[in-house]
Amino acid sequence: MRIGLFFGSYNPIHQGHLIVAQFILNQTDLSEIWFVVSPQNPLKSGTDLMDEADRLEMVKLAIAPQPLFKACDIEFSMPRPSYTYNTLLRLGELHPKDEFVVILGSDNLEHFDKWKDHERILLEYDLIVYNRDQITGGDFAKNQKVRLMKGPMLNISSTLVRSYRRMGKSVKFLVPPEVEAYLDRMEE
Numbered sequence: 001m002r003i004g005l006f007f008g009s010y011n012p013i014h015q016g017h018l019i020v021a022q023f024i025l026n027q028t029d030l031s032e033i034w035f036v037v038s039p040q041n042p043l044k045s046g047t048d049l050m051d052e053a054d055r056l057e058m059v060k061l062a063i064a065p066q067p068l069f070k071a072c073d074i075e076f077s078m079p080r081p082s083y084t085y086n087t088l089l090r091l092g093e094l095h096p097k098d099e100f101v102v103i104l105g106s107d108n109l110e111h112f113d114k115w116k117d118h119e120r121i122l123l124e125y126d127l128i129v130y131n132r133d134q135i136t137g138g139d140f141a142k143n144q145k146v147r148l149m150k151g152p153m154l155n156i157s158s159t160l161v162r163s164y165r166r167m168g169k170s171v172k173f174l175v176p177p178e179v180e181a182y183l184d185r186m187e188e
Contacts, residue, residue, distance in 0.1 A: 001031040001032065001098045002098070002099045002101060003031060003032050003033070003099070003100055003101065004034070004102075004103045005033075005036050005103060006020075006021055006033055006034065007036045007038055007087075007103075008035070009037070009038055009055065010056075010058065011048070011055055011158045011162070012050065012055060012058045012158055012161060012175060012179055013058050013158075013175070014156050014157070014161055014175045015173065015174060015175060015176065016154040016156035018062060021069060022066065023149070023151040024103060024130065024149060027151070030101065030128075031068070032069070033069050033070070034070045034071075035059050035072060036074065036087065037071065037072065039082060040080045040082060041082065042082065042083065048162060052076060054182070056073050057182065058178075058179045058182050058183075061176065062175070062178065074094075078090060083116040083117065084116075084121060086116075088121065088124075088125060100125060101128055103127075103128045103129075104129055105132035105135075106129050106130065106136060106137040106148070107133060107135045109127070109138065109140045110135055110136070110137050112140045122140070122145050122146075126145050127143075127147065128147050129141065129147065129149065130150075131149065131153070132153075133153075133155075156174055161174055161175055165183060
């Protein structure tokens with residue numbers, strides 16, 4: 001199987017993540033998309049990070065209606081911070097018959113040189129890059145292993161969702177109803 005790995009903190013998962021994943025699934029030869037929940041992204045501070053178990057549970061709730069989406073917690077049992085290349089190697093060991101493709105936004109591609117072992121990722125794996133905020137992806141976008149995709153653009157972010165929650169504003173339609181209910185329960 002050819003599996004897309006959609007890495008993220010999912011702090012929390014929102015409709016933008018789901019729409020991008022479905023668009024990529026529809027437009028490519030991927031059999032499934034796995035949402036790889038990263039406990040700690042080495043390029044982000046973890047000060048506003050919800051508990052990893054809660055983030056994983058919200059991903060599971062959000063993707064439940066789409067059987068070709070899977071939640072992946074592989075990085076929970078790996079050294080921290082999480083490095084994509086190490087995760088790719090581990091998944092390859094566990095699933096030797098599958099081919100993995102990295103899914104990321106053009107904003108991340110533009111700073112791909114900051115990723116640990118980014119050269120090896122580009123040599124060994126295909127990347128599917130969705131356009132985000134009109135960011136081109138820089139020189140990495142020209143690499144033959146990179147497939148750029150222009151899909152639906154929604155200016156939704158986990159930061160926006162958290163900000164609205166802090167202000168007591170509704171996040172209805174920004175996150176799936178099950179995720180909103182989970183967030184409500186977390187605050188009780």
